[in-house]
Amino acid sequence: MTQNDKPDPVSVDVLLARARDTEVQLPPGLAQRVVADALNVQPQPRATPRRRGGGQRLLAALGGWPALGGLVAASCTGFWIGISPPEGVIDAGALLVNASSPTIYDEAAELTAFGWDVEEG
Amino acid sequence: MHISLGPEADLPDETLLQHYAAGDGRAATTLTARLLPRVYRHARRLLGEDSEAEDVAQDAMMRLWRIAPDWRCGEAQVTTWLYRVTANLCVDRLRRRRGVTLDDIAEPLDDGPSVLEQIQDRTRIDALQDALDQLPVRQRAAVVLRHIEGLSNPQIAEAMDISPRAVESLTARGKRALAEVLHSRRADLGYENDAE
Numbered sequence: 001m002t003q004n005d006k007p008d009p010v011s012v013d014v015l016l017a018r019a020r021d022t023e024v025q026l027p028p029g030l031a032q033r034v035v036a037d038a039l040n041v042q043p044q045p046r047a048t049p050r051r052r053g054g055g056q057r058l059l060a061a062l063g064g065w066p067a068l069g070g071l072v073a074a075s076c077t078g079f080w081i082g083i084s085p086p087e088g089v090i091d092a093g094a095l096l097v098n099a100s101s102p103t104i105y106d107e108a109a110e111l112t113a114f115g116w117d118v119e120e121g
Numbered sequence: 122m123h124i125s126l127g128p129e130a131d132l133p134d135e136t137l138l139q140h141y142a143a144g145d146g147r148a149a150t151t152l153t154a155r156l157l158p159r160v161y162r163h164a165r166r167l168l169g170e171d172s173e174a175e176d177v178a179q180d181a182m183m184r185l186w187r188i189a190p191d192w193r194c195g196e197a198q199v200t201t202w203l204y205r206v207t208a209n210l211c212v213d214r215l216r217r218r219r220g221v222t223l224d225d226i227a228e229p230l231d232d233g234p235s236v237l238e239q240i241q242d243r244t245r246i247d248a249l250q251d252a253l254d255q256l257p258v259r260q261r262a263a264v265v266l267r268h269i270e271g272l273s274n275p276q277i278a279e280a281m282d283i284s285p286r287a288v289e290s291l292t293a294r295g296k297r298a299l300a301e302v303l304h305s306r307r308a309d310l311g312y313e314n315d316a317e
Binding site: 011012013015016017018019020022024026027030031033034035037038039041042043044 | 141142143144146149150152153154157158161162165166171172175178179182183186187189190245246248249250264268269270271296299300303304
């Protein structure tokens with residue numbers, strides 16, 4: 001191989017540089033199609049969730065309206081048992097004066113049950 | 122299509138992609154104006170054929186739109202990612218073309234003006250494309266990314282998922298092969314006349 005037969009690297013560089021500088025002509029309609037594709041598959045903006053007030057957050061924490069209903073019913077039942085305990089059951093007031101038996105309960109009745117048990121006999 | 126660039130024109134690609142994912146349609150227009158010519162040119166260089174390059178460019182951009190909501194900022198450049206997707210799509214098409222001879226591949230269209238003085242330049246650019254078409258696809262991709270798209274070796278390595286050393290090897294071998302092909306057409310391309 002003679003010197004003249006060797007590839008001319010300068011020519012390659014020149015051609016590559018010309019290719020680099022060549023402005024690209026996009027095919028007609030390509031850019032419009034690409035933008036249309038983009039808009040077709042674009043994620044929809046997420047709706048911003050409304051900020052909930054303290055009451056709503058508490059309600060949600062309790063489990064919603066059904067849970068709140070159950071809670072209210074249980075509270076009322078407990079209150080009723082507290083002010084009118086079944087016979088033989090020590091109530092909270094009796095415990096405060098160290099009553100631990102039905103006998104003492106009887107003695108403490110005026111203190112603990114607002115006298116209702118006395119009226120009932 | 123002339124796309125006018127709005128106030129978002131100065132934003133980085135990654136930021137625009139986030140805006141697009143958040144529902145900003147203008148970001149899609151700006152990204153298209155900025156990235157589509159590069160994607161199309163890269164596909165055209167790798168495939169040597171316009172209509173297929175058009176399909177590949179549209180497909181590559183579609184993949185960008187689809188990945189936008191899950192794009193992880195700071196991990197890769199949008200352009201590098203796009204070059205990789207484009208190259209992979211081109212390789213798929215070239216594999217499907219197996220059995221097709223070089224003569225069956227259409228010449229790149231001459232979209233330049235038909236001025237006599239520019240014919241020789243155009244012929245040389247087309248000859249370069251012919252020579253590129255004869256390179257193995259990885260060499261071709263490396264040469265195009267390095268010497269036409271102007272990417273750095275690390276960027277090419279990322280786009281092609283190879284080491285920077287492999288990039289150097291591919292581009293060097295690619296350029297040598299190009300030089301050999303072009304040298305065989307030296308007389309046709311009028312280099313003897315240029316030297317006089």
